[in-house]
Amino acid sequence: MAATQKDPVLVTVQLSGGNDYLNTVIPFNDPLYRDNRPAVGIPDDQILKVDKNYGFNPAMAPLKKVWDQGKLAIVHGVGYASRRRWEPRAGWVRWRANTTPKKRTWSRS
8 A cells, every 4th residue: 555645734823912922832941930920920730841941831732732743843032123013914914915825724814
């Protein structure tokens, strides 16, 4: 029986609005996390640790399973060097408006 090779898939997630990155991918081993988040920090016993320095918010348990399978990566500190916060978002909106999907996927964005 011949093996079936699937094309690789890259999924990117852009979380706008109220996402709190430091409570999504938690730098639990950094003392500044606790010092600066005494009321909103995630308790250590609830963090889903991915290595010795970072962990996921407990609500990300389904993604932790994908991480454990080696099928998920995290890229920290991605952004634009612009001081105007609206510029990158405006670029994303323009790109989205000028893009026609090649094929229909499960995403309904």
